[in-house]
Amino acid sequence: MVVTGLGVTAPGGIGTERYWKALLTGENGIGELSRFDASHYPSRLAGQIDDFEASDHLPGRLLPQTDVSTRYALVAADWALADAGVGPDAGFEDYDLGVVTSTAQGGFDFTHREFHKLWSQGPQYVSVYESFAWFYAVNTGQISIRNTMRGPSAALVGEQAGGLDAIGHACRTVRRGTRLVLTGGVDSALDPWGYASQLAGGLVSTVADPERAYLPFDAEASGHVPGEGGAVLIVENADSARERGVERIYGEIAGYAATFDPAPGSGRPPALGRAAELALAQAGLTPADVSVVFADGAGVPDLDRAEAEAISRLFGPHGVPVTAPKALTGRLCAGGGPTDLVAALLALRDQVIPATGRTARVPDAYRLDLVTGQPREAALSTALVLARGRHGFNSAVVLTTHRP
Known part of the structure; x- marks a missing residue:
């Protein structure tokens, strides 16, 4: 698509x-x-x-x-x-x-x-x-x-x-x-x-x-x-x-998946990482193919830690650039994922990753390569966009540059 x-x-x-x-x-x-x-x-x-x-x-x-x-x-x-x-x-x-x-x-x-x-x-x-x-x-x-x-x-x-x-x-x-x-x-x-x-x-x-x-x-x-x-x-x-002669295609939606977290107290891990894995599988890609992750970025320590663990487990410690540009807009509820998707498409277009608002001190335990301070120029071909909703909703979308 x-x-x-x-x-x-x-x-x-x-x-x-x-x-x-x-x-x-x-x-x-x-x-x-x-x-x-x-x-x-x-x-x-x-x-x-x-x-x-x-x-x-x-x-x-x-x-x-x-x-x-x-x-x-x-x-x-x-x-x-x-x-x-x-x-x-x-x-x-x-x-x-x-x-x-x-x-x-x-x-x-x-x-x-x-x-x-x-x-x-x-x-x-x-x-x-x-x-x-x-x-x-x-x-x-x-x-x-x-x-x-x-x-x-x-x-x-x-x-x-x-x-x-x-x-x-x-x-x-x-x-x-x-x-x-x-x-x-x-x-x-x-x-x-x-x-x-x-x-x-x-x-x-x-x-x-x-x-x-x-x-x-x-x-x-x-x-x-x-x-x-x-x-x-x-x-x-x-x-x-x-x-119909479209002159500009921003990118392709190569994969999508959604999961739901297990019940609290079950001892099973949150399912955000699984959503990312399933979206990549639908796209026919591996974690090594991903150029940047647009994270959910809840801003709550426990939730940030859980997302960081999911990302570092999938890509390895500091294995992929990560950003959360919604830090400059606030969380837009249902509007948050689509605006991140737009940012990811434009990042692929312009080969630059926007920074994560005013975030400056990322705990070492998170093992994230978070883009902070200034935008980062990079060779980008594939973006993974993540989102979590209250009470257990998880979604992931994989974007790629368009190949005519």
Whole structure:
């Protein structure tokens, strides 16, 4: 499967190339949360998108019926389709085009506003659009309606792993005969209710300094920072792309796998490493073929240690360059895996690995060759992207440069 279009809405980077530039220059998209007064919360930081005005990109009729997360998804979809040259004259029938997306948080901001109306004014003031604007499948639905994409479609939920799961399912959909699938993940829950829900998980950093709050694989790691946004990709069969004269292919999705961790207390190891092994096997590759790993990078010591062990066990100590660029955006939930996938594709294109945010001191016990400080130029041909969701979800995607 080849990737022919990209669209990104992420902290520090609205648009694919803007997002990529922010990663390479180390621009920190994490700052004080400004959507509401968070002064009494134990954490007050977020990876927030500050330069997005929905009315600049979407028709007014869509604004009353969409949550902010759906607006990000619709705009990223528009950009990805344009990037891939998919329009009225592209030669597609509507049933040739499918949509597979992931969101784990749904329309938190929209629902919080409508619930406030319910409690303070009464049910007659609640928007009729509340019936679907909150739903985890709404991004798939709104994208398919806006772009007349009537082919096989789906919505997946796997928290941080869900975005990669959506992309894996999109590849299966193309293999089954759908010519092109729009896929990816987007999330946003930076309203009082959504933010409190994320804090309740106990994994959010309480460090007040945006430069030190989210430090994946660092000796001072203390949790992650929530973020918003995500990415959308266009996936299609290589023959189909060639037949319609696509001039630019970002890379190939060569392998995908998902696993689930065993029950706590079972004595069995986490299954992230197994997901990586299965994805490589599907791609017909070995660990020696991998040029770079884009890690999940939870920023929680126990979780970082477990991921480091999985990577070093598979590749050997310091056996492959590793990076976690989401340290500059926060964890985007279902949007995290797809934005990492975009970063990996652009890394393959430009032969450079973005650094891991502000991480500086990696424990020797991790045995990782983590890219820190500055981007690293390298000869790159294959990237492994990893993601983990709460309560045991693991996903892995293998990307390779396109070979015509």
